[in-house]
Amino acid sequence: MLDLKFIRENPDLVKLGVGNKNEKNTVDEILELDKERRDFLQRTEELKAKRNTVSQEIARLKKSGENADGIVAEMRDVSDEIKSLDDKLRIISDKLNVLLLWIPNLPHESVPVGKSAADNIEDRQWLPEGFKFENEAPVLDHVELGKKLNILDFERGAKISGSGFPVYVGKGATLERALINYMLDLHLAEHGYTEMMPPLLVNRDSMTGTGQIPKMEEDMYHCEKDDLFPIPTAEVPITNFHRNEILNESDLPIKYVGYTKCFRREAGSYGKDSKGFLRVHEFNKVEMVKFVKPESSYYELENLVNDAEDILKALKIPYRILKLCTGDLSFSAAKCYDIETWSPAENKWLEASSCSNFDNFQARRANIRYRKTEDKKVDFVHTLNGSGLATSRLMVSILENYQTPEGKVIVPEVLQKYTGFKIIE
RNA sequence: GGAGAGAUGGGUGAGUGGCUGAAACCAACGGUUUGCUAAACCGUCGUAGGGGUUAAACUCUACCGAGAGUUCGAAUCUCUCUCUCUCCGCCA
Structure with a gap:
C-alpha cells in the first residue's frame, strides 16, 4: 500500500510508476475520493467536538439538578446528523481503500523501465x-x-x-x-x-x-x-x-x-x-x-x-x-x-x-x-x-x-x- | 461439537454510564544526588487521522479484541463475530 499522503503530494510520480508497471491508473479517482473524504471528516469531527463539550455541559446541569431537556433534544438531532455523515464517510473510505489496495508498489529508481x-x-x-x-x-x-x-x-x-x-x-x-x-x-x-x-x-x-x-x-x-x-x-x-x-x-x-x-x-x-x-x-x-x-x-x-x-x-x-x-x-x-x-x-x-x-x-x-x-x-x-x-x-x-x-x-x-x-x- | 471464564497502553493490572486517553505499579528514557555501582528523589513516557506551521507550538477527532446497537453521552449496558484459557465429548 502506498501512503495516501504521498499520493496526494506526488500524483505525477505515482502515475508514472503505476504506468511503468502496466497497472491500472486510478490516481485521479483516488485524489477525488480523498478530497471528499477529508471534507466529510472535517464536518463530522466538528459536530463530534460539539457533542463532546455539550455532553459535559449536560452532565453538569444534571448534577446541579437543573433542567437539561432542551439541549438534550438538540443534541439528539446533532447525533443523528453525525450518524448519517459517518455512514457516508464510511462508504467513501471503503471505496478509497479498495482503490488503494489495487495500486501497486512503485519501482525503485534503479529499476530499468521496460514493457515486459x-x-x-x-x-x-x-x-x-x-x-x-x-x-x-x-x-x-x-x-x-x-x-x-x-x-x-x-x-x-x-x-x-x-x-x-x-x-x-x-x-x-x-x-x-x-x-x-x-x-x-x-x-x-x-x-x-x-x-x-x-x-x-x-x-x-x-x-x-x-x-x-x-x-x-x-x-x-x-x-x-x-x-x-x-x-x-x-x-x-x-x-x-x-x-x-x-x-x-x-x-x-x-x-x-x-x-x-x-x-x-x-x-x-x-x-x-x-x-x-x-x-x-x-x-x-x-x-x-x-x-x-x-x-x-x-x-x-x-x-x-x-x-x-x-x-x-x-x-x-x-x-x-x-x-x-x-x-x-x-x-x-x-x-x-x-x-x-x-x-x-x-x-x-x-x-x-x-x-x-x-x-x-x-x-x-x-x-x-x-x-x-x-x-x-x-x-x-x-x-x-x-x-x-x-x-x-x-x-x-x-x-x-x-x-x-x-x-x-x-x-x-x-x-x-x-x-x-x-x-x- | 457442548458448557463456562476472559480479551484494557511495552508489561502487570484498576476501572459497571459523564470529571477516564484511561489509576497504580513495573519497564524504558532524561535529570538530581553519588568515588563507581546500587538505592532514593524529580520529570518524561501511546497510536492513527484531520486542521495549522517553513518546521514546531497549538488544536480537533478516533482508538480499552473486531463489528453493529441503546443513549444527549459507552472501556463500562445489549447483540454478533474472532481469539485465548478451563472442563466435557469426538478424532488423531
Missing part, C-alpha cells in the same frame, strides 16, 4: 569450470531422465491429484529432501538465518498483507468453508509472522528461512511451458524473508541475492542474474532480481529464484513497524524475500547438468552426504 520480460537486463552470469553451452552427447530432458531412472512420476501424480502435481519416487524423493536440507543448513550456518516452519494455510488478512490479494486472488487455491488459502509461497506466512507488531530497532535485521510446500493454481497458463517441472501446482521451496531498516534495504537485497547464489555455486549449476524491468516487476515489489538456471535439454534459462525488495509496501499493508532507538519514534520496516531456492526448476537443472552419457545422474558433491548415495542409475 523481454526488457529485463542480464546483470551477470556464473558458469562452473569447464562448462559449455554446446552438448557433445545428446542429452535427455528431466522428464525422460525421471522416467528412465524411476525417480519422478508425473503421470501418477496426475492420477492422484491432477496435472502439475509431481510424485518423487525412491532416490528422487531422497535427492529432493537432500537438496532442501542442504539449502536450509547452508543458510543457517553461513548466512545467519533463523529457521521457521509456518502454517501452509493462511487467512485473508495475511494474503492481503503481503499483496497477493486482491490482484492475484484467482491464482490462489481457496478453502471456501474456512476462507483459508494454501500458501503460494512461504513469504506470506513468514512475513505475516510480524503483522501488527512493533519491532525493536536493535532486533533488525530479522532474517528467517523456511522450507514449505507452495501451491499455485497457475490459472490461464495451461499448455504454456507445462512440461514436467516447468510449471507445477505444488512444489517445494526454501524461502528467505528479511525485516530491515529502511536505509539498508537495497544493500540487504544484494546480500539476499548472494545468499541464493551461494547455493548454486556450491551445486555447480550455471546461472544468470536478471534485473527485472518495471513492466515485469510483481505487484508488491520495488525492485527484483531473478536467478535463472541453465537447462541443457530445453536449451534455455529457467527461473529458479526471485529476490525482491518491497520497500515499505508490505509493511504498510501488514502494519509492521519498528521503534527507533534514538528518538523512540515508530516507522515502517522494509521487507524483502527471495527463494533460496525453489526446487522444481532447480531439479531440472541438476538432473540435466549432472547426467552421464549413459543417462545416469551423478549426485552433486555437496548433496552426497545428505543422500547417502553418489549416483542414480
Whole structure:
C-alpha cells in the first residue's frame, strides 16, 4: 500500500510508476475520493467536538439538578446528523481503500523501465569450470531422465491429484529432501538465518498483507468453508509472522528461512511451458524473508541475492542474474532480481529464484513497524524475500547438468552426504 | 461439537454510564544526588487521522479484541463475530 499522503503530494510520480508497471491508473479517482473524504471528516469531527463539550455541559446541569431537556433534544438531532455523515464517510473510505489496495508498489529508481520480460537486463552470469553451452552427447530432458531412472512420476501424480502435481519416487524423493536440507543448513550456518516452519494455510488478512490479494486472488487455491488459502509461497506466512507488531530497532535485521510446500493454481497458463517441472501446482521451496531498516534495504537485497547464489555455486549449476524491468516487476515489489538456471535439454534459462525488495509496501499493508532507538519514534520496516531456492526448476537443472552419457545422474558433491548415495542409475 | 471464564497502553493490572486517553505499579528514557555501582528523589513516557506551521507550538477527532446497537453521552449496558484459557465429548 502506498501512503495516501504521498499520493496526494506526488500524483505525477505515482502515475508514472503505476504506468511503468502496466497497472491500472486510478490516481485521479483516488485524489477525488480523498478530497471528499477529508471534507466529510472535517464536518463530522466538528459536530463530534460539539457533542463532546455539550455532553459535559449536560452532565453538569444534571448534577446541579437543573433542567437539561432542551439541549438534550438538540443534541439528539446533532447525533443523528453525525450518524448519517459517518455512514457516508464510511462508504467513501471503503471505496478509497479498495482503490488503494489495487495500486501497486512503485519501482525503485534503479529499476530499468521496460514493457515486459523481454526488457529485463542480464546483470551477470556464473558458469562452473569447464562448462559449455554446446552438448557433445545428446542429452535427455528431466522428464525422460525421471522416467528412465524411476525417480519422478508425473503421470501418477496426475492420477492422484491432477496435472502439475509431481510424485518423487525412491532416490528422487531422497535427492529432493537432500537438496532442501542442504539449502536450509547452508543458510543457517553461513548466512545467519533463523529457521521457521509456518502454517501452509493462511487467512485473508495475511494474503492481503503481503499483496497477493486482491490482484492475484484467482491464482490462489481457496478453502471456501474456512476462507483459508494454501500458501503460494512461504513469504506470506513468514512475513505475516510480524503483522501488527512493533519491532525493536536493535532486533533488525530479522532474517528467517523456511522450507514449505507452495501451491499455485497457475490459472490461464495451461499448455504454456507445462512440461514436467516447468510449471507445477505444488512444489517445494526454501524461502528467505528479511525485516530491515529502511536505509539498508537495497544493500540487504544484494546480500539476499548472494545468499541464493551461494547455493548454486556450491551445486555447480550455471546461472544468470536478471534485473527485472518495471513492466515485469510483481505487484508488491520495488525492485527484483531473478536467478535463472541453465537447462541443457530445453536449451534455455529457467527461473529458479526471485529476490525482491518491497520497500515499505508490505509493511504498510501488514502494519509492521519498528521503534527507533534514538528518538523512540515508530516507522515502517522494509521487507524483502527471495527463494533460496525453489526446487522444481532447480531439479531440472541438476538432473540435466549432472547426467552421464549413459543417462545416469551423478549426485552433486555437496548433496552426497545428505543422500547417502553418489549416483542414480 | 457442548458448557463456562476472559480479551484494557511495552508489561502487570484498576476501572459497571459523564470529571477516564484511561489509576497504580513495573519497564524504558532524561535529570538530581553519588568515588563507581546500587538505592532514593524529580520529570518524561501511546497510536492513527484531520486542521495549522517553513518546521514546531497549538488544536480537533478516533482508538480499552473486531463489528453493529441503546443513549444527549459507552472501556463500562445489549447483540454478533474472532481469539485465548478451563472442563466435557469426538478424532488423531
